[in-house]
Amino acid sequence: MIEALLCMTLNIYFEARSEPIQGQIAVAEVTLNRVKSPDYPDDICSVVLQENNDGCQFSWWCDGKSDKPKEYNSFQTAK
Secondary structure: OHHHHHHHHHHHHHHHOOOOHHHHHHHHHHHHHHHHOOOOOOOHHHHHOOEEOOEEOOHHHHOOOOOOOOOHHHHHHHO
16 A cells, blocks of 8 residues: 555656645546556556556656655645
């Protein structure tokens, strides 16, 4: 459970930390909808970290930048 929460938090943080809360919720909904879909892996971390022929499902995962959050408050909001 903690691993899934961390994967979701990182995804929200890196995809939408500068967005209003509605944008962050949208990222969470996209992630969960993919978990439910037979076209994607069936757990949060596998969806978030999934790579494809064009790179990654979520760009932050394979952009070559650090995946360590630097904005504590934004990370807590995403969580």
